[in-house]
Structure formats: C-alpha cells, structure tokens
Amino acid sequence: MPLTALEIQKAKPGEKVVKLSDGGGLQLWITPDGAKRWRLAYRFGGIQKTLAIGVYPAIGLKEAREARDSARRLLADGQDPGLVKKTAKTARAISSATTFAAIAEELLEKKRREDKAPRTLEKVEWLLGLAKPAIGSRPIAEIAATEVLDVLRKVEARGRLETARRMRSTIGEVFRFAIATGRCENDPTGALKGALVTPVARHRAAITEPEEFGGLLRAIATYDGMPETTTALKLLALTFVRPGELRSAEWCEFDLDTAVWAIPAEKMKMRRPHRVPLAPQAVDILKGLRAITGHGSLLFPSVRSPSRCMSENTINAALRRLGFGQEEMTGHGFRAAASSMLNECGRWNPDAIEAQLAHIEGNAVRRAYQRAEFWEERVRMMAWWADQCEEMRGSGVAER
Structure with missing residues (x-):
C-alpha cells in the first residue's frame, strides 16, 4: 500500500x-x-x-x-x-576537474611548488580571482574567446588597462597549462591580441638629477617620523635594492664585518641570490639600527607585530609626508636614480651596474662572467656612490 x-x-x-x-x-x-x-x-x-x-x-x-x-x-x-x-x-567529477577555476588552482599549486615569489603568486591569484566569477565554473574546453574578452572588457571599462592586459596573459597561461595536460586544445586569448586598449607605459616616478636628489637626501635627514622609517629611506638611497627586499631584510643576512648583505633567492624578484656590498656609511647606519631592532630577526618589523615586516606603504607615505608627490618619487625610484647617475658618470661598466641592480642577464655564460668579474668593481662603485650621496646631500652637486 x-x-x-x-x-x-x-x-x-x-x-x-x-x-x-x-x-x-x-x-x-x-x-x-x-x-x-x-x-x-x-x-x-x-x-x-x-x-x-x-x-x-x-x-x-x-x-x-x-x-x-x-x-x-x-x-x-x-x-x-x-x-x-x-x-x-x-x-560530473571529470567536468568539475576541467573547469577554468579547477585548472587555475592546479596552475597556482604548480607555481607554489616551483617556489615562486610570494608577491608574484599573490598577483597571479588576484588576477585569476577577477576572472573566476564569470568563467570559473565553465569547462575550459568550452570557453570561447568572446567570453574571455567580455571579462577583460569589464576590467578595461573601469580604467584598469594594465590590469586587463595582465589578465589576458594570466588567463592564457591557464589555457596553455590545460593544453599541456590534455584538457583543451586551444588558447583563445591568442585571438585577443590587439583587442584591448594598449596602456600608456608609465615609468615609476624618480628624481634623477643630482641637485634635486640632494634635496631629497636633505629632506630625509630631517624626517621626524619613526627612526626605522628614516633608516629605511637612507638605506634605499645607499643600496638601491627593491623596497620589498629591504622591508623583509633579516639580521642574519648581514655580515657587517665584511660589509656584505646576502639576500636569499626566495626574497628576490628573479629568485636568484644577490649580494650587496655595503659602503662604510651603510654599515654605520645598520649598526645604529641594530641598537633599535637588533633584538628581533627583522630589520624593519611592523609596529603591529614583530614577526611581520614594515608595511609596503610606509616608505611611500614617508616620501609624501616629506612633500614628494607620487609623480615625483617612490621607494622604487631610488633604483632609477642610482642607475641613471651611475651610468651618466661614465666611471662604471654598465654590466656592473646591471649586476648590482640584480637585473637578470639572459645568457647563462654572461651571468657567470658578471658574478666572477664584477664583484670588486661593484664594491668600489657602492663606496663611490655613498660618497656621492654625502656630497649631494651637502651641496646638491655631485660629480658627473
């Protein structure tokens, strides 16, 4: 019943x-x-x-x-x-494993195993996150170029031209990974070349004239904020490393007796270890900083947690407070300033300057030559640059 x-x-x-x-x-x-x-x-x-x-x-x-x-x-x-x-x-299980979101996560996991820089992984994950709401649940083999273009156009419509361009490249990387693993046959992003508005290249703001750079150094010397921030600005000027490399620096990386800072590969943009010769002025600054933060592992710990490094906004915020707008100078601009003036003076081998900037030379033999031959020149160059900074700070004029 x-x-x-x-x-x-x-x-x-x-x-x-x-x-x-x-x-x-x-x-x-x-x-x-x-x-x-x-x-x-x-x-x-x-x-x-x-x-x-x-x-x-x-x-x-x-x-x-x-x-x-x-x-x-x-x-x-x-x-x-x-x-x-x-x-x-x-x-259904196979379909779920072949969605754009699933394959994107596999690609991210592959990059994690390859020990990509955390900042690089964050950017890739963020870009893919912008695409997932629209195409994440779609089987990757069924996604057409028009669907990808629609996603990119929405980002482009918000004025984020460079983000849209990077998204196209990152989405294409997911498709190429899917092709390599046998889950789709073509990359529709290739058909989108030229379909987006090309962003106008904008170089990071930097002060590259000696007189103006001297004014910047004098302003830094009068900064009345946290002493750690003042020190960070001074060291950026003397070492011209990437701001992230300085913010995450640990005391164990420094040998002040031999005046060398050895940055491990995992902290470098190109994932290669890098050595920075420290001029006497830089060593003196570091010794002063050690009295403030030497009890911990980080040179520049966050004010909120000693286990985390200084915020990435701290240095640029200090420059704004000193009166330098974002169109004038940024933390990254110290690299362009040093590169410009070192090249213009004509004293130093351009390859030695590039090696000190940790720009990667594509040829493996040439890279090995740089490591072998340019260290002594880089030591002399960094000492000369520190002397030049002192001269610029004092008079605003440096040797050209």
Missing part, C-alpha cells in the same frame, strides 16, 4: 533498519539513528540490486516516486539505473 506524507513523518526508528514500502520497489529505510533514506530495490541481469535515491526530507515523497519512475524507464530500456547514476557522477 502506498505511503502517505503523514505516515512518513510519524515513522519512528527501531533497533534495526525499518523498511517501509511505497510500491514498485521504492522503500523508505529508517535507520536506528533516526535517518530516513529512500532506496529502490530492483533486479537487473538476474541480480538483485539497490539504488540510493536520497535522504528524507531533502527528497520528499513526490521526488522519490519520480526518481523511481525514471529508474523503471531505464530498466525497460535495458539499462542499469545504478550504473547510469555512477556514470553520471563520474562525468
């Missing part, structure tokens, strides 16, 4: 599984823990089988009967309902 909704609702568990029949093989199994599960008993190929339909009340009586009727139609057509359900589940 068919079940009723009230009968199902009032049914109580027993010491063993209680089975209530609705007819046509449909049963409601009530387990001792009180759970109620729909099951369909059927025979296929002379073998008694059971098909799980779902849990009550998520699957009500009406839905359970519809599932039973669908299974009976499959049986009439010579198909095993259990096998059909298993095949569909496998297909």
